[in-house]
Each structure stands twice: as C-alpha cells, then as structure tokens.
Amino acid sequence: DWTTGNVIEEQVAAIREQVGDKRAICGLSGGVDSAVAAALVQKAIGTQLTCVYVDHGLMRQGETEQVEKDFVAATGVQLKVVDAQERFLKALAGVSDPEEKRKIIGREFIRVFEQAQLEIMREDGPEVAFLVQGTLYPDVVESGGGSGTANIKSHHNVGGLPDDIEFQLVEPLRKLFKDEVRMVGQELGLPEEIVQRQPFPGPGLGIRIVGEVTRERLDLLREADAIAREELTAAGLDREIWQCPVVLLADVRSVGVQGDGRTYGHPIVLRPVSSEDAMTADWSRLPYDVLGKISTRITNEVKDVNRVVLDVTSKPPGTIEWE
Ligand code: XMP
Secondary structure: OOOHHHHHHHHHHHHHHHHOOOEEEEEEOOOHHHHHHHHHHHHHHHHHEEEEEEEOOOOOOOHHHHHHHHHHHHHOOEEEEEEOHHHHHHHHOOOOOHHHHHHHHHHHHHHHHHHHHHHHHHOOOOOEEEEEOOOOHHHHHHOOOOOOOOEEEEOOOOOOOOOOEEEEEEOOOOOOOHHHHHHHHHHOOOOHHHHOOOOOOOOHHHHOEEOOOOHHHHHHHHHHHHHHHHHHHHOOOOOOOOEOOEEEEOOOOEEEEEOOEEEEEEEEEEOOEEOOOOOOEEEOOOOHHHHHHHHHHHHHHOOOEEEEEEOOOOEOOOOOOOO
C-alpha cells in the first residue's frame, strides 16, 4: 500500500537499476519538484549525481543560500553553482518588453546550464548519460502520457564535445501528485522552507519589474518582497494563499511626503491570490492589519518606494504575474 517510505524504497531501487555505474546530472531551480527529484536520486546513487544551480540574480532574498546551504546540508548532494548574474543583467539591459525578457532569460538559462553540463562531462569519471527531471504525474498526463524513454538533446556546439549528446531521462516523480511530492520530500529530510515552497516563476524577479531590469531595481524589489513574505509568514497566512507576487512599477512614479519633504518614488504592488491550480485565481482577502503593516514597513524601509497598492483583480481577466 501507498506510504512515502514505500515510494522512496521503490524509486531508489529503480533509479539504481536504471543508472547503473554511469553518472547523472540534475538542474535545481529552487522549486519543490527539482529538489525532491534530486534528493531521491542522490539517495539512490550518491556521488554519481551532480546538481547544477544557475544563479541568474533574479531570485528572492535567501533563495540561493537556501539551495547552496540548506539543500546541500540536508542531502549531501554534489552541487555546482554557476554565478551568472552579470551575464543575465547584461543580456537584459535596455529591455522592457515582457515577452522579450522571458525569451532572453530562457535562452541564457539554457546556455549557462549546458555549459555547466559540458564542464561536468569533461571531469574524470563514468559517462554522464542521465538527466534528472522533476516531472509530476499531472505533467505526464497533460503531455499525452509518454513512455518515459524520451531523449532530449543537448543541442549546443560548445567546444570539444559532439553536438548531439543525448541524455536519458530519470523521472522519479512521474507517478506522484504535488502533495505526495511534498510528503516524499519531508520524509527525505528536506527543510520545510523547500518542501512547502509556494510557486515562483522561472524568470524570477525579472518579470516582476515593470520596466527595465537593473541591479538597483532588483535589490529594491528583493527588499520589498522579503518584507511582504516575512509579514505574511508571521501572520500565519502562507498556507492560505497560493502565492503573493510583489511587483515593482519601475516606470511609474508618484508624489509622496515623507519625513520633512516631498518624495517622487515608485509604487510596489501586492498581488496575493488564492487558487487551486493557477489556471484561475481570485484575489485574496487579506486582513487589513496585515496589509497595513506590510505597507508601513515597505514605505519606511525601502528607499525610493513611497506607495504600496493592492491588486484586486481575479484571473481571468488578470494573470497572476504582471508580465
Ligand atoms: P500567470 O501569470 O500565467 O501564472 O497567471 C500562473 C502561474 O505560473 C507561474 N509562472 C511561471 N512559472 N515559469 C514558471 O515556472 C514561468 O515562466 C512562469 N510564468 C508564470 C506563476 O507564478 C503562477 O504560479
């Protein structure tokens, strides 16, 4: 019968059988699925697995450290962290269009990740033949229920290696739903902050700055976001809301008065939503005192922000993210 213990035991045996004495790599996004998939594979094959984490500089406060320290501490996994912050900032310079930003971030991400893959493959050791993916059951169903033998191509002709390296996929979460994945993660000893993490978009804060993405704006948004998350957590609301994007309207300014003078700063938007599956969503009716506290703290503590506004739009017509 179904217990997390049985699932883990069964998957560990299956992964060992599949991978044999070869090596595997896994990209970590900071999200639940890739973390649990990596932890399972690590339990099965130990140092035959290397994880790659691309730090694109668009993460929220503490998230990279969470992967670097807490995840490694909990699993003992071999981790390669690639600091690509400069590269992403450069690629995003001057770009305000949401779709263009998404394309640039996606493209740079793949380039950096594949570069890291090639570096790992050049290291001494058995062939790197496997790529670990955190595919869940709903993903399998949605994409027509493939048989799991799919190969994906690493199509980059970066120096010295054949340009048609094929990986076999290891997908230990293919039979699981999200809540089961969280239970497995918990059983594997992953920290609560990773296991119960709310959804966060791959392009990160890059699509929560309306306007051009710069280092200063990212730092500012990170501060505001950290305050909102801290207060929502303190109020015990994390499980009640689906997620709460915090958005910087970098191209908008409004007049304010602070201390002894006039200010002309940016608004921060709070976008708390409740949802079952992110396909539709309703704006969350958060307690006024919590909203008030977040607003006071953000305008007091974050330089250049003089206004906090609440997004009261459902999805549809609004999407959850602003870009
Ligand atoms: P929207 O804005 O389309 O978002 O209502 C629906 C859900 O998806 C998340 N989201 C993303 N997740 N990569 C991701 O991994 C993305 O590019 C992306 N864009 C949006 C969003 O946070 C929400 O949970």
